[in-house]
Amino acid sequence: MSPSFSGRATSALLYIDGVSKTFDGFRAINSLSFIVDPGELHAVIGPNGAGKTTMMDIITGKTRPDAGTVLWDGRVDLTHVDEAGSARLGIGRKFQKPTVFETHTVEDNLLLALNADRGVFATLMARLTSAQATRIDELLALVRLEDRRHDLAGGLSHGQKQWLEIGMLLAQDPKLLLVDEPAAGMTDEETMRTAQLLRAIAGDHAVVVVEHDMEFVKALDCRVTVLHQGTVLADGSLAHVSAVPEVIDVYLGR
Amino acid sequence: MILRALDRRSWIFLGLLFIVVVAVPVANLALEPGSAGHLPSFAVSLFGKYLCYALLAVALDLVWGYCGILSLGHGAFFALGGYAMGMHLMREIGPRGVYGDPVLPDFMVFLNWDALPWFWYGFDMFWFALAMTMIVPGLLAFVFGWLAFRSRVTGVYLSIITQALTYALMLAFFRNEMGFGGNNGLTDFKDVLGFDLQSDATRAGLFVLSGLALAAGFILCRVIVTSKAGKVLVAVRDAESRTRFLGYRVESYKLFVFTVSAMLAGLAGALYTPQVGIINPSEFSPANSIEIVIMVALGGRGTLVGAALGAIVVGAANTLLTGWFPDFWLFVLGGLFVAVTLFMPRGILGVLDRRGPMRGGAPVGLRRKEA
Numbered sequence: 001m002s003p004s005f006s007g008r009a010t011s012a013l014l015y016i017d018g019v020s021k022t023f024d025g026f027r028a029i030n031s032l033s034f035i036v037d038p039g040e041l042h043a044v045i046g047p048n049g050a051g052k053t054t055m056m057d058i059i060t061g062k063t064r065p066d067a068g069t070v071l072w073d074g075r076v077d078l079t080h081v082d083e084a085g086s087a088r089l090g091i092g093r094k095f096q097k098p099t100v101f102e103t104h105t106v107e108d109n110l111l112l113a114l115n116a117d118r119g120v121f122a123t124l125m126a127r128l129t130s131a132q133a134t135r136i137d138e139l140l141a142l143v144r145l146e147d148r149r150h151d152l153a154g155g156l157s158h159g160q161k162q163w164l165e166i167g168m169l170l171a172q173d174p175k176l177l178l179v180d181e182p183a184a185g186m187t188d189e190e191t192m193r194t195a196q197l198l199r200a201i202a203g204d205h206a207v208v209v210v211e212h213d214m215e216f217v218k219a220l221d222c223r224v225t226v227l228h229q230g231t232v233l234a235d236g237s238l239a240h241v242s243a244v245p246e247v248i249d250v251y252l253g254r
Numbered sequence: 255m256i257l258r259a260l261d262r263r264s265w266i267f268l269g270l271l272f273i274v275v276v277a278v279p280v281a282n283l284a285l286e287p288g289s290a291g292h293l294p295s296f297a298v299s300l301f302g303k304y305l306c307y308a309l310l311a312v313a314l315d316l317v318w319g320y321c322g323i324l325s326l327g328h329g330a331f332f333a334l335g336g337y338a339m340g341m342h343l344m345r346e347i348g349p350r351g352v353y354g355d356p357v358l359p360d361f362m363v364f365l366n367w368d369a370l371p372w373f374w375y376g377f378d379m380f381w382f383a384l385a386m387t388m389i390v391p392g393l394l395a396f397v398f399g400w401l402a403f404r405s406r407v408t409g410v411y412l413s414i415i416t417q418a419l420t421y422a423l424m425l426a427f428f429r430n431e432m433g434f435g436g437n438n439g440l441t442d443f444k445d446v447l448g449f450d451l452q453s454d455a456t457r458a459g460l461f462v463l464s465g466l467a468l469a470a471g472f473i474l475c476r477v478i479v480t481s482k483a484g485k486v487l488v489a490v491r492d493a494e495s496r497t498r499f500l501g502y503r504v505e506s507y508k509l510f511v512f513t514v515s516a517m518l519a520g521l522a523g524a525l526y527t528p529q530v531g532i533i534n535p536s537e538f539s540p541a542n543s544i545e546i547v548i549m550v551a552l553g554g555r556g557t558l559v560g561a562a563l564g565a566i567v568v569g570a571a572n573t574l575l576t577g578w579f580p581d582f583w584l585f586v587l588g589g590l591f592v593a594v595t596l597f598m599p600r601g602i603l604g605v606l607d608r609r610g611p612m613r614g615g616a617p618v619g620l621r622r623k624e625a
Binding site for chain 2: 060082083084086087088092093095099100101102103104108111112113118119120123124125126168172
């Protein structure tokens with residue numbers, strides 16, 4: 001670890017240091033350290049079992065680490081926050097398999113995701129404000145689902161569901177988006193459009209993308225972290241990490 | 255808010271309910287016995303009983319159809335409401351009991367008790383008893399739900415513990431020491447608020463009240479399910495963890511809806527007891543709770559109207575079949591459940607409703623499992 005690392009605890013949006021997690025003797029995460037700056041686009045790659053999903057589970061409060069520091073915005077200890085709590089802090093998560101509310105319309109999916117009071121009483125009394133209606137229109141345009149707005153989300157194609165879920169993430173207006181293999185199952189054209197979209201989103205929001213597809217990572221054109229056996233193997237531009245011999249050994253192959 | 259919550263189907267349902275609530279008492283009270291169209295008094299109470307089941311089924315549909323909580327213990331909340339009302343009716347008997355004790359109900363005299371247990375205090379006041387018919391089930395549901403939902407007990411495990419809950423209560427209420435009349439329960443009621451429970455006018459009045467309670471409970475549930483909170487409930491049903499990651503505290507929503515549902519079930523029980531004339535521990539039996547589930551499944555989950563319809567169909571079938579072939583009712587009920595599950599996953603309303611694909615709040619039958 002570089003000496004400057006611990007000094008970053010307060011300036012980073014997300015600061016992970018020395019985190020470990022063991023499941024039944026299997027070390028899913030092994031003293032992992034990782035930093036995300038505000039507005040940054042950051043790709044995480046690694047073979048199956050490298051600990052990518054566990055890392056996301058730890059950030060979003062689904063899994064509690066055995067050891068280490070997970071700090072949000074330099075002040076909140078994320079190891080004591082649950083899923084809903086992490087969402088309320090401004091962490092949005094997109095799963096690998098698209099998960100939208102299938103018996104709700106596309107529009108209602110976005111409405112549920114919009115940043116608003118999440119309490120029971122507040123939602124019982126909630127009315128759609130004109131600002132919210134405008135925001136929904138904008139998001140529908142952004143994810144190109146305007147003509148499907150009144151259709152049930154269950155009837156969308158796989159790619160459209162992925163996009164709807166990205167739209168829902170944006171509706172939350174999170175400070176950090178965690179995106180798990182967004183290009184999985186997409187056509188080449190959809191993949192490139194998704195990369196474009198994520199690049200457009202970054203800047204206003206920090207975006208961490210977990211991905212297998214190297215073409216897609218290349219299109220993202222951003223900093224890349226390579227995970228292997230729960231720890232960071234290499235970090236830097238795609239060109240840089242591709243040249244690291246260990247990375248070539250374990251992941252890229254020859 | 256209420257008008258916004260009612261769609262066309264809701265109005266048809268409320269319209270039909272209104273007609274029934276007016277027509278049944280008229281046919282019983284205004285038409286001479288023996289004349290065409292006269293309805294015998296026993297039928298008024300019988301139909302009133304169906305309306306209580308309908309309210310109970312609507313309450314279950316709120317948690318099962320919309321939030322995916324399959325409670326196999328809703329009969330417990332119904333029975334607790336019934337007991338709370340029964341306790342008031344027992345105290346109304348006063349010195350007219352067989353033993354003539356001015357305060358103690360007959361069964362307590364029989365057990366040689368010399369004072370009223372503390373938990374019977376206050377039930378001499380109607381308003382107190384009426385409040386308790388909803389507070390007691392609501393409180394039980396709140397405590398039970400708080401423990402279960404916070405620990406993220408879901409699916410079949412939750413169903414099993416709700417079933418255990420009602421079974422445990424049944425065993426407890428069978429015990430004489432509990433102070434609720436043991437095996438015999440509470441019965442021999444005389445009057446309520448001074449109205450003779452045996453008179454036709456009182457029976458008709460209770461029938462009308464049951465109809466009004468059903469309408470009010472239905473409208474309340476519609477308001478909930480058509481609000482944004484209702485959309486959250488459906489979201490929880492279809493993709494619970496997604497809903498959490500959007501920032502909703504799923505357990506709060508479940509707790510809210512479970513408690514409201516239990517209170518409505520308690521109200522249904524409170525109206526049931528005076529019309530049936532008895533409340534005993536068999537009302538807690540697990541089979542009763544399963545029957546409610548079948549009512550909702552038959553009518554159509556996640557529709558509210560279907561739940562009420564299913565309750566009336568199952569209630570009527572129960573009355574007819576136990577009259578004709580007493581031994582076959584449980585087989586018919588089981589067969590009905592299998593048939594509905596296999597051939598009518600969206601229930602009677604699903605068959606009637608051919609307007610195309612289901613909307614938000616539609617039945618769970620065809621949804622995909624969450625990963």
